[in-house]
Amino acid sequence: MTKKYVYPKKLGKIDIFPEISEGNRLSVTIIGDPNGLRYLAELLRNMSDLDLSGDEYPAGTREHIHLHANAQLGARSCEVEICRADARGTGELPDFMISQ
Numbered sequence: 001m002t003k004k005y006v007y008p009k010k011l012g013k014i015d016i017f018p019e020i021s022e023g024n025r026l027s028v029t030i031i032g033d034p035n036g037l038r039y040l041a042e043l044l045r046n047m048s049d050l051d052l053s054g055d056e057y058p059a060g061t062r063e064h065i066h067l068h069a070n071a072q073l074g075a076r077s078c079e080v081e082i083c084r085a086d087a088r089g090t091g092e093l094p095d096f097m098i099s100q
Contacts (some may be wrong), residue, residue, distance in 0.1 A: 005050055005065050007072065008043065011024070012036030015074035018065070036074075043082060052088040059089035 012035025019026045050063055064083040067073050085093050
């Protein structure tokens with residue numbers, strides 16, 4: 001049986017927030033101390049290494065996690081979603097990624 005994504009233990013300080021001006025997204029800032037950046041790297045590595053072949057994941061689904069301010073991220077952060085683009089069973093990517 002495949003396990004669902006397990007968050008690593010949060011270490012250090014990490015914030016992720018957008019810069020928005022007049023309703024336009026300009027940039028995203030990721031700022032953290034060394035342990036916070038390692039924590040983010042571990043989140044990404046775990047998502048990339050996740051085995052989607054088990055029965056827990058219906059065919060065609062994409063695994064994702066949510067990072068929340070004052071939980072996985074610092075207080076200044078906005079909610080962040082990290083998604084695996086490849087669909088279970090088919091490996092298909094979302095349409096907007098295919099044309100890139």
